[in-house]
Amino acid sequence: QQQVKQSPQSLIVQKGGISIINCAYENTAFDYFPWYQQFPGKGPALLIAIRPDVSEKKEGRFTISFNKSAKQFSLHIMDSQPGDSATYFCAASPTSGGNQFYFGTGTSLTVIP
Amino acid sequence: GAGVSQSPRYKVTKRGQDVALRCDPISGHVSLYWYRQALGQGPEFLTYFNYEAQQDKSGLPNDRFSAERPEGSISTLTIQRTEQRDSAMYRCASSAASYGTQYFGPGTRLLVL
Numbered sequence: 001q002q003q004v005k006q007s008p009q010s011l012i013v014q015k016g017g018i019s020i021i022n023c024a025y026e027n028t029a030f031d032y033f034p035w036y037q038q039f040p041g042k043g044p045a046l047l048i049a050i051r052p053d054v055s056e057k058k059e060g061r062f063t064i065s066f067n068k069s070a071k072q073f074s075l076h077i078m079d080s081q082p083g084d085s086a087t088y089f090c091a092a093s094p095t096s097g098g099n100q101f102y103f104g105t106g107t108s109l110t111v112i113p
Numbered sequence: 114g115a116g117v118s119q120s121p122r123y124k125v126t127k128r129g130q131d132v133a134l135r136c137d138p139i140s141g142h143v144s145l146y147w148y149r150q151a152l153g154q155g156p157e158f159l160t161y162f163n164y165e166a167q168q169d170k171s172g173l174p175n176d177r178f179s180a181e182r183p184e185g186s187i188s189t190l191t192i193q194r195t196e197q198r199d200s201a202m203y204r205c206a207s208s209a210a211s212y213g214t215q216y217f218g219p220g221t222r223l224l225v226l
Contacts, residue, residue, distance in 0.1 A: 034215075043204060043206075045217070046216070049214070089155045089156070091155070095213070099213070102158060103155030104155050106154065
């Protein structure tokens with residue numbers, strides 16, 4: 001079964017707007033939550049990651065919000081740009097029990113000028 | 114420096130044939146992972162290695178799939194008696210330690226006719 005659930009499947013945002021992608025998990029052994037960005041024809045590339053000891057991590061225009069009690073985490077892209085148009089995958093990993101990543105199903109983001 | 118490389122980039126084979134997919138991780142990376150990515154989906158974990166030891170093969174779909182990393186560097190994913198349902202993008206990733214950021218290769222697109 002899908003270990004990490006991701007929504008929405010697709011997202012269209014105006015340039016300058018905020019893009020929000022949500023993920024949820026069940027396995028409490030997960031303790032590392034990365035977000036990957038994938039452009040067509042390319043492999044996924046790490047965007048930003050968080051561990052559950054913090055509730056938020058910000059890197060430039062990208063922020064992860066983490067709610068440990070709800071077992072949810074989300075990616076916020078501020079001031080979205082057309083160059084951000086890509087597919088975004090959340091993932092979760094039980095690093096203490098192995099580093100295999102369990103990915104969400106992906107969100108196709110389109111930022112329109 | 115060089116990233117993760119995979120070969121071949123594309124492989125077309127007939128049903129029933131065996132295929133071998135190669136992954137060359139980033140030099141010095143301890144861990145190597147294999148994923149399968151269907152179109153429009155997130156990568157699905159298959160197996161991973163720390164050095165030459167296969168740590169987890171729980172994601173391999175059946176016994177037609179096997180992987181090895183005999184010298185702790187290059188890895189080969191072998192699919193025996195291929196079936197049409199094996200058609201997918203096969204991605205390899207590596208990480209410097211047995212936890213943390215995974216760097217993905219460009220993938221091998223496998224098509225079984």
